[in-house]
Amino acid sequence: MNxxxxxxxxxxxxxxxxxxxxxxxxxxxxxxxxxxxLRFRLKMGERLNLKNPKTFNEKLQWLKLYNRKPEYTTLVDxxxxxxxxxxxxxxxxxxxxxxxxxxxEDIEWxxxxxxxxxxxxxGGGGTGVVICNEKNVFDKKKAIxxxxxxxxxDIYRSYRxxxxxxxxxxxxxxQYMTDADGQLKDYKFFCFNGEVKFFKVDFNRFTGHRANYxxxxxxxxxxxxxxxxPDFNTEIKMPENIETMISLxxxxxxxxxxxxxxxxxxxxxxxFGEMTFFPAAGMGKFEPxxxxxxxxxxxxxxxxxx
Numbered sequence: 001m002n003x004x005x006x007x008x009x010x011x012x013x014x015x016x017x018x019x020x021x022x023x024x025x026x027x028x029x030x031x032x033x034x035x036x037x038l039r040f041r042l043k044m045g046e047r048l049n050l051k052n053p054k055t056f057n058e059k060l061q062w063l064k065l066y067n068r069k070p071e072y073t074t075l076v077d078x079x080x081x082x083x084x085x086x087x088x089x090x091x092x093x094x095x096x097x098x099x100x101x102x103x104x105e106d107i108e109w110x111x112x113x114x115x116x117x118x119x120x121x122x123g124g125g126g127t128g129v130v131i132c133n134e135k136n137v138f139d140k141k142k143a144i145x146x147x148x149x150x151x152x153x154d155i156y157r158s159y160r161x162x163x164x165x166x167x168x169x170x171x172x173x174x175q176y177m178t179d180a181d182g183q184l185k186d187y188k189f190f191c192f193n194g195e196v197k198f199f200k201v202d203f204n205r206f207t208g209h210r211a212n213y214x215x216x217x218x219x220x221x222x223x224x225x226x227x228x229x230p231d232f233n234t235e236i237k238m239p240e241n242i243e244t245m246i247s248l249x250x251x252x253x254x255x256x257x258x259x260x261x262x263x264x265x266x267x268x269x270x271x272f273g274e275m276t277f278f279p280a281a282g283m284g285k286f287e288p289x290x291x292x293x294x295x296x297x298x299x300x301x302x303x304x305x306x
Contacts, residue, residue, distance in 0.1 A: 016042045016043070016045070017042075019042050020039060020042035020043055023035070023038050023039055023042065024039065024158055028157050028158075032064070032065055032160045033050060033065055035160060036048060036061050036064065036065070036160055037050075039159070039283070040057075040058075040061060040283060043283045044057060044283055044285065048061055050062055050065070053296070053301070054293055054296055055292040055293050055295075055296040056282075056286075056292050056293075056295035056296040056298075056299060057282045057283060057284065057292055057296075058282075058296065059258075059296055059299045059301055060258070060277075060278045060279075060282030061282050062301055063257060063258065063277065063278070063282075063301070064159075064160050064161060064162055064278060064282065065160075066301075066302075067257060067301075067302060068162050072162070072163035072277065073163050073164075073165070073166050073167055075163065075259075075275045075277075076122075076161075076163045076164055076167060076274075076275060076276075076277065077121050077122070077167045077168070078119050078120075078121045078122075078123070078172060078274060079097070079100060079121045079170055079172050080121075080167075081274070081275060082094050082095075082097065082272075085252065085272050088251060088252060089248050089251055089252065089272075093248065093263075093270055093271055093272045094271070094272060095174050095175055095177065095264075095271050095272070096174065096175040097172055097173070097174055098112065098113070098116060098172075098173035098174060098175065099111065099112070099172065099173040100170055100171070100172050100173075101170060101171045101172075102169075102170055102171075103151070103171070104144055104147045104148050104151065104171065106171075107171060107173075109140065112132075112135070112173060113135075113176075114132075114134065114135045114136075115132060115133050115134070115135070115176035116132050116173050116174065116175070116176050117129065117130070117131050117132070117173065117174045117175070117176055117177075118130040118131075118132075118143065118147060118171060118172070118173050118174075119171070119172050119174065120147065120150040120151055120153075120169065120170070120171055121167055121168065121169065121170045121171070121172060122153075122155070122164055122167040122168070122169050122170075123150055123153065123155070128146075128147065128150030128151075128153070130143045130146055130147060131176070132176070133176060133178075147171060151169055151171070155281075158281075159278070159281035159282075159283075161277065161278050161281060163277055177264060177266050177271065178266070179266055179267055180267050183203070184264060184266070185201055185202070185203055185236075185264070185265060186201070186202040186262060186263075186264060186273060187199055187200075187201055187242075187245060187262065187263050187264070187265060188200045188201075188202070188260055188261075188262045188276075188279075189245065189246060189249035189253075189260065189261045189262070189263070190258075190260050190295075191249055191250060191252075191253035191256070191258065191259050191260065191261055192257070192258055192298045192299055192300070193253075193255070193256070193257060193258075193300060194250050194253050194254040194255060194256065195250060196216050196246045196249050196250055196253075197215075197216060197298050198213055198214060198215050198216060198221060199213070199214055199216070199246075199249075200212065200213045200214070201214065201236050202228070203234070203236065209228050210228055210229060210230060210231045210234065211224060211225060211228040211229075211230060212224065212230045212231065212232070212234065212236060213230065214238075216246060218238050218242060220232065223286055223287065223288060223291040223294075224286070224287055225280070225284055225285070225286060225287065226284075226285040226286065226287050227280070227284060227285070229287065230287075239265045239268060240268065241265070241268065241270060244270065245263050245265065245270055248261075248263065248270065248272075249261035249263070252275065257299065257300065257301060257302055258277065258299050259275055259276070259277060260275065260276040260277075260279055261275055262274050262275070262276070
């Protein structure tokens with residue numbers, strides 16, 4: 001199927017997605033507030049209320065526009081954040097860095113171990129992540145193409161996630177990590193003004209990605225994301241040091257209106273993952289939908305900054 005045919009099919013099958021793509025590619029020059037209102041309406045199907053935001057997603061858009069602090073750039077930089085985190089909670093929580101390069105062409109492939117992870121420093125979510133768990137069958141060409149595309153990506157331009165605007169574009173190689181059972185569960189703590197209200201656990205990433213939400217006390221919550229639906233029948237045993245993870249997340253999110261702090265727990269050892277100011281770019285739908293407002297009630301905006 002050629003590109004033109006695909007575009008025509010998208011126009012008739014998913015007109016909102018088609019228009020959203022046009023806005024992203026052709027109207028990126030619009031003022032931030034106008035641009036976000038357009039994309040929010042097309043992706044969420046609702047008008048973005050910036051004067052009196054109520055839902056979690058609306059409030060995240062407000063924070064993009066009015067809660068801009070220079071230190072946030074360090075927090076989303078996947079390389080610079082390591083030193084920041086180490087000085088606050090300890091170097092023992094940092095995943096070892098194998099190498100750092102300014103471009104894909106600079107990567108010293110021969111010096112990389114049999115297993116490793118490559119990341120672009122300015123990416124978000126799964127963007128710009130390449131995993132190698134066996135070097136002799138590793139598709140180097142595919143990895144290079146993926147990293148080159150990631151180096152060109154611009155999260156600020158696409159979703160106005162301001163902290164990423166000035167992150168230096170680099171590639172880092174990190175130590176490959178996995179549990180004894182071959183899995184790597186990702187614990188994401190939703191922190192509101194330095195307090196963890198709930199967290200989610202992503203699992204089965206490569207065999208049918210799901211994500212369950214839990215209260216700070218570890219009680220399964222009856223909601224989830226539409227993009228990665230929960231599985232209420234899957235029982236996840238919480239690590240014994242879950243309270244330590246919560247405490248560390250609260251230390252790192254102190255004095256910030258909202259911040260999601262992610263950790264890995266590898267056979268009982270905690271490792272820092274990343275920090276995120278705008279999960280799903282603040283345009284992620286919840287199931288049931290009313291949870292968008294329920295979570296929004298937890299987020300108090302620093303109105304004096306507007």
